[in-house]
Amino acid sequence: MTVLLRIDDLAVSYGAVPAVDNVSLEIEAGELRVILGANGAGKTTIIKAILGLKRPRRGSIRFDGTHDLLALKPHEIHRLGIAWVPEGRQLWQTMTVLDNLRMGGFETRDQVAVQRRIQEMFDRFPRLRERQHQLAGSLSGGEQQMVAIARALISGPRLLLMDEPSLGLAPIVVRDVFRLTREINAMGIAILMVEQNARQALKVADAAYLLETGHVVDQGPAQEIAGRDSVKAVFLGGSA
Amino acid sequence: MDLLLQQICNGLVIGSTYAIVALGFALAFSVLRVVHFAHPDIFMVGMFAGLVAANAVPGMALVVALIGGAAGASALGYVAERTIIGPLRGRDMLTTLIGTLGLSIILQNGMALIVGPDPVPYPALLPSRFYDIGPVMLTLRQIADFVLSLFLLALVSGFVRLTRTGRATRAIADRPDVAAAFGVDVPRVCQKTIVFASGVAGIAAVSVGTLYGSASAFVGLMYGLKAFTCMLVAGNRYIEGVVAVAFGLGIIEALVTGYVSSSMKDAVAFLVLIGVLYVRPSGMFGSYAA
Numbered sequence: 076m077t078v079l080l081r082i083d084d085l086a087v088s089y090g091a092v093p094a095v096d097n098v099s100l101e102i103e104a105g106e107l108r109v110i111l112g113a114n115g116a117g118k119t120t121i122i123k124a125i126l127g128l129k130r131p132r133r134g135s136i137r138f139d140g141t142h143d144l145l146a147l148k149p150h151e152i153h154r155l156g157i158a159w160v161p162e163g164r165q166l167w168q169t170m171t172v173l174d175n176l177r178m179g180g181f182e183t184r185d186q187v188a189v190q191r192r193i194q195e196m197f198d199r200f201p202r203l204r205e206r207q208h209q210l211a212g213s214l215s216g217g218e219q220q221m222v223a224i225a226r227a228l229i230s231g232p233r234l235l236l237m238d239e240p241s242l243g244l245a246p247i248v249v250r251d252v253f254r255l256t257r258e259i260n261a262m263g264i265a266i267l268m269v270e271q272n273a274r275q276a277l278k279v280a281d282a283a284y285l286l287e288t289g290h291v292v293d294q295g296p297a298q299e300i301a302g303r304d305s306v307k308a309v310f311l312g313g314s315a
Numbered sequence: 316m317d318l319l320l321q322q323i324c325n326g327l328v329i330g331s332t333y334a335i336v337a338l339g340f341a342l343a344f345s346v347l348r349v350v351h352f353a354h355p356d357i358f359m360v361g362m363f364a365g366l367v368a369a370n371a372v373p374g375m376a377l378v379v380a381l382i383g384g385a386a387g388a389s390a391l392g393y394v395a396e397r398t399i400i401g402p403l404r405g406r407d408m409l410t411t412l413i414g415t416l417g418l419s420i421i422l423q424n425g426m427a428l429i430v431g432p433d434p435v436p437y438p439a440l441l442p443s444r445f446y447d448i449g450p451v452m453l454t455l456r457q458i459a460d461f462v463l464s465l466f467l468l469a470l471v472s473g474f475v476r477l478t479r480t481g482r483a484t485r486a487i488a489d490r491p492d493v494a495a496a497f498g499v500d501v502p503r504v505c506q507k508t509i510v511f512a513s514g515v516a517g518i519a520a521v522s523v524g525t526l527y528g529s530a531s532a533f534v535g536l537m538y539g540l541k542a543f544t545c546m547l548v549a550g551n552r553y554i555e556g557v558v559a560v561a562f563g564l565g566i567i568e569a570l571v572t573g574y575v576s577s578s579m580k581d582a583v584a585f586l587v588l589i590g591v592l593y594v595r596p597s598g599m600f601g602s603y604a605a
Contacts, residue, residue, distance in 0.1 A: 126496045149495035159496045167489045169552065178486050181479075182498025230498070 085134035112286035158232035168212035179229030217248035330565020331464030336542035355539030361388030361517025388517025426532035550598020
């Protein structure tokens with residue numbers, strides 16, 4: 076397998092406050108890896124650094140071996156085949172569902188493929204076809220998450236960055252989202268997911284990183300990580 | 316009754332210009348998160364660029380003036396974006412505000428150095444003709460100004476709603492980071508937005524110069540204050556809202572002028588602003604968050 080994304084010795088600060096430090100991780104083509112950590116551990120910061128939305132203080136991020144992401148602007152990084160499901164969905168509230176999906180393929184050369192993928196998404200999520208002309212802000216949380224995931228898939232990405240896809244959703248919808256994640260991964264799209272819901276995430280992931288106050292404190296295959304006492308104590312909770 | 320209709324028509328003509336300048340403010344604020352205080356002065360420079368162009372080619376003065384106004388204003392918009400607005404975008408809002416305010420002062424006083432501080436006569440690009448439409452009397456210049464303004468407003472609306480770049484501006488206005496991460500070249504779209512809004516303002520400025528028969532280095536000041544008021548009263552989320560408020564303000568001013576006194580009309584504009592913001596702090600139709 077080839078390494079799709081490699082992060083080495085990443086350090087990012089907000090002003091004088093370090094958010095992540097000395098973080099190294101990688102993901103191979105077609106893999107599903109998860110970064111686990113509590114609120115404020117620096118998970119979203121890593122995602123934003125990959126997307127070019129937050130400039131690191133130190134370190135390197137390489138995509139596909141040859142591309143130095145730190146030298147690229149966000150829209151150029153997107154063109155390499157990296158798409159994003161942001162924390163809290165972050166749909167364009169004043170646009171319709173259909174326009175949100177169209178914007179997902181804004182920079183895609185092959186507009187025929189964009190049209191085809193939009194129809195595929197409607198086949199997969201019939202509720203979205205019914206509501207395609209409604210404003211995205213008027214949908215329920217679960218429906219908005221479907222739009223956010225569909226929007227990210229329209230450009231035909233090779234790597235999908237998912238930031239807390241289960242956050243703020245009803246338990247039954249959370250299960251749908253994780254099942255969907257596994258289906259997307261099965262289509263050959265690599266996924267780097269950031270989650271607080273360790274129990275569910277470890278069930279779908281190939282490998283996991285544990286992030287604590289900006290440092291990777293443990294890493295390994297998902298099954299191994301799930302069995303470790305430190306993980307149970309910190310992320311899974313005694314009774315959860 | 317005749318006075319009422321007459322003043323409403325006069326108000327619509329004034330309001331249409333407020334609307335165009337206000338849309339420039341609204342686009343700059345919603346897309347770039349910049350309070351673009353130099354926008355009315357770009358309008359002013361467009362007025363003089365049209366004047367220069369008209370004098371250079373007297374044969375077809377009107378067309379040349381409109382093109383000259385658009386070209387001069389959009390070129391200045393481009394320079395302003397490259398030198399001041401672009402580099403400061405994303406900083407603290409006060410920083411960009413001071414930057415554009417500085418540019419505004421430079422443009423006003425720079426122009427005053429060239430043409431003098433007093434109003435100068437504007438070439439008569441349209442004949443002085445009057446039309447009686449029912450009980451209302453309008454000049455050809457008023458009608459032309461109003462029709463041209465409506466055309467420009469439709470152009471801006473079409474740009475935002477129907478074009479690819481326009482969709483990108485809406486995406487940026489709502490969520491700039493998400494737009495960038497989905498392939499929108501944000502700095503470039505910001506630049507296009509400023510150049511486009513400047514060009515539209517330049518065309519409108521030529522028409523306003525013709526309407527009043529004079530141009531002044533400080534003409535932007537009054538339009539700027541009124542247009543800025545319109546944007547705040549409407550909120551910047553819906554450009555149609557800004558346009559509606561601009562027409563409303565024009566009509567209120569014309570009615571105050573007709574029934575009370577022309578010296579009261581400016582005070583009324585700001586009373587409306589204070590009243591609306593007291594009840595709805597983010598404007599009548601809502602705003603994108605700063």
